[in-house]
Amino acid sequence: MxxxxxxxxxxxxxxxxxxxxxxxxxxxxxxxxxxxxxxxxxxxxxxxxxxxxxxxxxxxxxxxxxxxxxxxxxxxxxxxxxxxxxxxxxxxxxxxxxxxxxxxxxxxxxxxxxxxxxxxxxxxxxxxxxxxxxxxxxxxxxxxxxxxxxxxxxxxxxxxxxxxxxxxxxxxxxxxxxxxxxxxxxxxxxxxxxxxxxxxxxxxxxxxxxxxxxxxxxxxxxxxxxxxxxxxxxxxxxxxxxxxxxxxxxxxxxxxxxxxxxxxxxxxxxxxxxxxxxxxxxxxxxxxETLSLRVERQSGSALAIARWLETRDEVESVDHAGLESSPYHALGQRLLPRGQGSVFAFTIKGGQEAARRFSDALTLFSRMTHLGDVRSLVLHPATTTHAHRSAEQLAASGIGPGMLRLSIGVEDVDDLIGDLQRCFERLPALQEEPALAVVS
Ligand SMILES: Cc1ncc(COP(=O)(O)O)c(C=O)c1O
Known part of the structure; x- marks a missing residue:
């Protein structure tokens, strides 16, 4: 057709x-x-x-x-x-x-x-x-x-x-x-x-x-x-x-x-x-049958979240080709004009311990080794998918201890940003607290 x-x-x-x-x-x-x-x-x-x-x-x-x-x-x-x-x-x-x-x-x-x-x-x-x-x-x-x-x-x-x-x-x-x-x-x-x-x-x-x-x-x-x-x-x-x-x-x-x-x-x-x-x-x-609807929504939300993350003091870097600051931005506009996907990584200041506390405190994001789901997901590559790699190999690939991978779903983007924001605001106090209950 x-x-x-x-x-x-x-x-x-x-x-x-x-x-x-x-x-x-x-x-x-x-x-x-x-x-x-x-x-x-x-x-x-x-x-x-x-x-x-x-x-x-x-x-x-x-x-x-x-x-x-x-x-x-x-x-x-x-x-x-x-x-x-x-x-x-x-x-x-x-x-x-x-x-x-x-x-x-x-x-x-x-x-x-x-x-x-x-x-x-x-x-x-x-x-x-x-x-x-x-x-x-x-x-x-x-x-x-x-x-x-x-x-x-x-x-x-x-x-x-x-x-x-x-x-x-x-x-x-x-x-x-x-x-x-x-x-x-x-x-x-x-x-x-x-x-x-x-x-x-x-x-x-x-x-x-x-x-x-x-x-x-x-x-x-x-x-x-x-x-x-x-x-x-x-x-x-x-x-x-x-x-x-x-x-x-x-x-x-x-x-x-x-x-x-x-x-x-x-x-x-x-x-x-x-x-x-x-x-x-x-x-x-x-x-x-609903691929384009989901991908368009997920990709738009991912870029909005990446832009928001870039403004946060707690964040060291954001790897998203849709950002003007990305070395892949021009390539993304040329080869992926409908959006650069909804799976990207960001690195939180404070290394693995900060990543652990932040990830455990998220309620709308599911901690999962999966992506492209209607649900938003979060994963810490250095201790999961890439755990078998040496510290040197991880450093060479840019997979740091503070890096978290996000796969953005179709939820309301304001709710997702709200979840992230709440975790950032509570980050200093989170060390002592148990993780919040996951939304069911
Ligand atoms: C880019 C990519 N290719 C291939 C695979 C493997 O797919 P599956 O888990 O369906 O075997 C994955 C899984 O995460 C993936 O992300």
């Missing part, structure tokens, strides 16, 4: 009234398998020559409706829904790389992706390097190796809101025949469409803004369908080498520019098995 706006597409895209009973909402198909009408249909479904579903690990109509919707919203050729965002990242990498290959990633990324690259994939012979100065093309150029097979980054990195120039990194990637994979979890397609900026594959944790209500986990892989896998002088082995299930042809020979998704869906997802529960797919589909 290219002629319609984002909000129309998020409601109507990918869904057509069900033939049976005329249900308007994509129905929830809670079925492990699907009946074959006859012997020949079973053979055809396995061969891929007869359309339809056979087994939910390989595909499900509820899941497929969400996949069509996300592909449409991201401007992609096709999308694959999996059980978690972590599975989406792992499956993408494992569909392009093999042992001996190398990933080049921005340094400022979600810690789970970083640990997957650095620790788990290392056991399978895949190595990684991280680019700290992620908007300097020369820094990426210097780190590309003969065995590099993909570049990776996040448009709005978590937790520091230190935006990535996706266009710039895509140019570097393509100059070396490499695909760029962007995790678009924090920006969502409402605020940034990485495929339009040159990225080749987009991944999401659908558990966050897409689902939106903190009830379901999910992940999405979106293929732009434009990368020329066959022409690269740094070819992906899984996609370009002969495959026994294709009578010796490669995925590129058989599927051309759709080779990546054909492999990700038909081989990686089918054999590694990260299928989403159809019920979760249903909840994610429901969430996406």
């Amino acid at each position: 290219p002629q319609f706006g984002f909000s129309t597409q998020q409601v109507h895209g990918g869904v057509s009234p069900a033939r049976e009973y005329g249900a308007r909402v994509a129905p929830l198909h809670l079925s492990a398998g699907f009946v074959f009408d006859d012997f020949d249909q079973a053979e055809g479904r396995f061969a891929g020559t007869v359309e339809g579903y056979s087994y939910t690990r390989l595909g499900n109509p509820t899941t497929a409706a969400v996949e069509r919707k996300v592909a449409l919203l991201e401007g992609g050729a096709d999308a694959l829904l999996v059980g978690t965002g972590q599975a989406a990242v792992a499956l993408t990498v494992m569909s392009i790389l093999q042992a001996g290959d190398h990933i080049l990633s921005a340094d400022s990324i979600y810690e789970g992706s970083r640990n997957l690259f650095e620790h788990n994939l290392a056991r399978f012979g895949i190595t990684v390097d991280f680019v700290r100065d992620h908007n300097d093309p020369a820094a990426w150029e210097r780190a590309i190796r003969p065995n590099t097979r993909l570049l990776f980054g996040e448009g709005i990195p978590n937790p520091k809101n230190d935006l990535l120039d996706v266009e710039l990194v895509a140019r570097v990637a393509h100059a070396h025949g490499l695909p760029l994979v962007i995790d678009n979890t924090l920006a969502t397609p409402y605020q940034q469409r990485p495929l339009e900026l040159g990225a080749d594959v987009v991944v999401h944790s659908a558990s966050k803004f897409l689902a939106g209500h903190g009830t379901a986990l999910g992940g999405v892989v979106v293929d732009g369908g434009r990368f020329d896998w066959g022409a690269s002088e740094r070819p992906s082995a899984p996609l370009t080498e002969p495959d026994p299930f294709l009578e010796g042809a490669s995925f590129v020979e058989r599927f051309g520019r759709d080779a990546f998704m054909a492999y990700a869906r038909g081989v990686s997802a089918a054999r590694l098995g990260p299928a989403p529960a159809p019920f979760n797919a249903f909840l994610i589909g429901q969430g996406i």
Whole structure:
């Protein structure tokens, strides 16, 4: 539906009234398998020559409706829904790389992706390097190796809101025949469409803004369908080498520019098995229908709160690209004109002890390792997501003991500021007091 706006597409895209009973909402198909009408249909479904579903690990109509919707919203050729965002990242990498290959990633990324690259994939012979100065093309150029097979980054990195120039990194990637994979979890397609900026594959944790209500986990892989896998002088082995299930042809020979998704869906997802529960797919589909409304509201409130935090004497710094003081402000206006997201960090004076007392005193903000929820959330990265890092590593990444990450929800912004203000005002006295009861 290219002629319609984002909000129309998020409601109507990918869904057509069900033939049976005329249900308007994509129905929830809670079925492990699907009946074959006859012997020949079973053979055809396995061969891929007869359309339809056979087994939910390989595909499900509820899941497929969400996949069509996300592909449409991201401007992609096709999308694959999996059980978690972590599975989406792992499956993408494992569909392009093999042992001996190398990933080049921005340094400022979600810690789970970083640990997957650095620790788990290392056991399978895949190595990684991280680019700290992620908007300097020369820094990426210097780190590309003969065995590099993909570049990776996040448009709005978590937790520091230190935006990535996706266009710039895509140019570097393509100059070396490499695909760029962007995790678009924090920006969502409402605020940034990485495929339009040159990225080749987009991944999401659908558990966050897409689902939106903190009830379901999910992940999405979106293929732009434009990368020329066959022409690269740094070819992906899984996609370009002969495959026994294709009578010796490669995925590129058989599927051309759709080779990546054909492999990700038909081989990686089918054999590694990260299928989403159809019920979760249903909840994610429901969430996406209000995505733009939530993101617009959350992002506007986040900027208002960041601006307010900047005026407070108790605050050392605020990491939000929407602030005129941010080194990422100009980039944010250019690449994220609809707002720079609602997940950002601020650093309170007084280090970890002040952060602890402040966080414990909040009543509207839930202390949670989650983001993109309708509820506002708070987390202390240095003692949770980043606790395994050394003090030197934390300092180098700008994750200090006084830093708190906020994920702003859809509550009234004045109430959120009121909660923060009350905690600041009481900060000196809080040391002696127990935490207040959380709003139920
Ligand atoms: C940017 C980003 N990518 C991926 C993930 C992993 O997603 P999930 O928790 O759905 O596995 C997260 C989780 O916080 C995230 O923030």
